[in-house]
Amino acid sequence: MTLVVDEAPAGGPAPEAPIEAFTVTLIIRRFDPDVDSEPRWQDFDVQMFATDRILDALHKIKWEQDGSLTFRRSCAHGICGSDAMRINGRNRLACKTLIKDLDITKPIYVEAIKGLPLEKDLIVDMDPFFESFREVQPFLQSNTAPPKDKERIQSVADRARFDDTTKCILCAACTSSCPVFWTDGQYFGPAAIVNAHRFIFDSRDEAASTRLDILNDKEGVWRCRTTFNCTDACPRGIQVTQAIAEVKQAIMRGKP
Amino acid sequence: MPENSAGTMTPRRPAGTLYRGREGMWSWVLHRITGVAIFFFLLVHILDTAMVRVAPEAYNAVISTYQNPIMGLGEVALVGAIAFHAFNGIRIILIDLWSKGAKYHRQMFWIVIGVWVVTMLAFTPRHLINVFSHLPGAGH
Numbered sequence: 001m002t003l004v005v006d007e008a009p010a011g012g013p014a015p016e017a018p019i020e021a022f023t024v025t026l027i028i029r030r031f032d033p034d035v036d037s038e039p040r041w042q043d044f045d046v047q048m049f050a051t052d053r054i055l056d057a058l059h060k061i062k063w064e065q066d067g068s069l070t071f072r073r074s075c076a077h078g079i080c081g082s083d084a085m086r087i088n089g090r091n092r093l094a095c096k097t098l099i100k101d102l103d104i105t106k107p108i109y110v111e112a113i114k115g116l117p118l119e120k121d122l123i124v125d126m127d128p129f130f131e132s133f134r135e136v137q138p139f140l141q142s143n144t145a146p147p148k149d150k151e152r153i154q155s156v157a158d159r160a161r162f163d164d165t166t167k168c169i170l171c172a173a174c175t176s177s178c179p180v181f182w183t184d185g186q187y188f189g190p191a192a193i194v195n196a197h198r199f200i201f202d203s204r205d206e207a208a209s210t211r212l213d214i215l216n217d218k219e220g221v222w223r224c225r226t227t228f229n230c231t232d233a234c235p236r237g238i239q240v241t242q243a244i245a246e247v248k249q250a251i252m253r254g255k256p
Numbered sequence: 257m258p259e260n261s262a263g264t265m266t267p268r269r270p271a272g273t274l275y276r277g278r279e280g281m282w283s284w285v286l287h288r289i290t291g292v293a294i295f296f297f298l299l300v301h302i303l304d305t306a307m308v309r310v311a312p313e314a315y316n317a318v319i320s321t322y323q324n325p326i327m328g329l330g331e332v333a334l335v336g337a338i339a340f341h342a343f344n345g346i347r348i349i350l351i352d353l354w355s356k357g358a359k360y361h362r363q364m365f366w367i368v369i370g371v372w373v374v375t376m377l378a379f380t381p382r383h384l385i386n387v388f389s390h391l392p393g394a395g396h
Contacts, residue, residue, distance in 0.1 A: 029272055039272070089276035111272045179281065226351045228280030228361060241280075242358035245351060 024048045024104045026057055028069065029111035030121050039118065043107060050100035054087055054110065058094060058122075071122035078235060081171030085122050086111045091173040091233035113176035115185070129172045132188045136196035136214055141207035158203040165198040165243050167236040174230035174240050186219045190230035190240045193221055197243040200256050208256045212247070221248050279365040287344050290337035297334055328387030332380055339375045343368040 023045050031039040046060045055076055062069045074080040076095045083094040088102065088109050102108055116124035146152045168191060175181050175189035196215055200208045215221045221244055230240040250256050275281070308315040347364045351357035357364075 086272070086275070089273045109273050114272065114275065177275065177277075179275075179277075179284065225284050226280060226348060226358075226361065227277060227284045228358075229275070229277045231358075232278055232280075239358065241351070241361070245358050248352055249355075 019049055021047045021049055022099070022104055024057060024099060025107040026054075026061070027107045027109050028061075028121070029109075030069075031112075031118055032068070033120060039111075048099045048104075050098070052099050053095055054085075054092075054097045054099070054102075054108070055083060055094040057099070057108075058110070070120045079169060081169035081235075084113055084171040084173040084176070084235075086113055091177040091229075093171060093173065093235040096235050113172060115176045115178070115182040116172070124176075126172060128185060129175055129189070129191065130170075132175075132192040133170065133195055136188065136192050136211055137207060138195040138199060140199065140202070140205050141210075142204060143206050152204045154203055161203070162198050162201040164238050165194045165201075167238050168194050168198070169236060170195075171235060173233040173235060174238075177229040177233040179227055179229065180223050180225055184219070184223065187223045188215065188217075188220055190224075190244065193224075193244050193247055194238060194240055197247055200247060200250060208250075209254075212251050212254075212256075215247055216251050221251065224248070279362050283344055283347070283365050283368070286340060287348070290341040293337050294334075294341060297337075323390070325387055328384065331387075332376075332383060335379055335383075336372075336376055340368070340372050343371050 024047075025043055025045050027041050027043045029039050030036070030042045044061045044065055046057050046065075048057055048060075055073055058069065058071055058073075062071075071085070071094070072082040073095065074082045076083075078093055078096045081093075084091055085094055086092075086109075087094065087097055091113055094110075110122070112118055112122045112124050116126065116129060119125050142152070170191060172191060174194070175191045178187070178190055181187050181189045193215060196211045199205045200211050224241070224244045226241055226245075228241050231238075231242070234240055304315070304318045307318050344365075347361070347368050350364060351361050
């Protein structure tokens, strides 16, 4: 305490400059299935700081202006993967998109992710997405028992082989950024392939050939047109298209 | 709401904003457009070439309708489409088969554009001089 007083200039501490707040306009694509036959755009003005996130803006709108605004969010810190949405035309997590990284001289467009059935406002039906995820058998399968009272040993290099694809949080930002998925809902989509990759290249797993068979389907990896929208959209920075290419090559080789 | 089948869901998701993809998405869009365009060219091309089986005169009559400046400009577009589709096709093969392909896809896209520009710079002036110096009444 004394230290602070000593260092303060004579006449008391200089008044701290107030943090500048900006008026930001958000244009949100609303849809209420009980009232609307078509989605509609609605705009909101909110006071935001540069360090605020789009999720904070949505909270402000919901808490102070329009309680009917509906969106998903759980952890609000980029881990749970609940709040993927299309922000200015690109799939992003609302909780990881800072106001300062957007051009606030223009309105910010916020809408639900594309290609999954719209339920209400920013919420889509995620069932088809998780259905594809389950189809690739995203769990460890081994025919041999682990060493007695021990874990399954894996070398650092073997672990590094699939490290990138362990980071997936299943937010669906990649799958719903894929032009193939928009027009062909049967396509497994990037997220399912990423999670298959995580086990296909795991040295402890023994069901790689099953998964490669599943993904060798007409609606499997060969649907990928390498648009790289998924890699750009991934909030965890997973090299999604790279992972899909590796699965394609594994199918051609016949083994991981 | 289980009663929402795909059919009734359609009006609930009209386009919204256009997705803002980057080089990868736009190269794919261009690849599609040029691919479909080349398909229709090949369809017509097979039909007009098949005319030679009907009668050589019929073939000549069809080909002579192509000898005008509008078709000459169309040929520039055709060569442009084929050149882009070919160069970008090599890029896509590299993305799928070369282990570093996905890493350098953006650089490869700009190389494709660069090679395409060079190709068109070499082709277009020479071709257009040919087209416009053989116009009926141009003195040749």
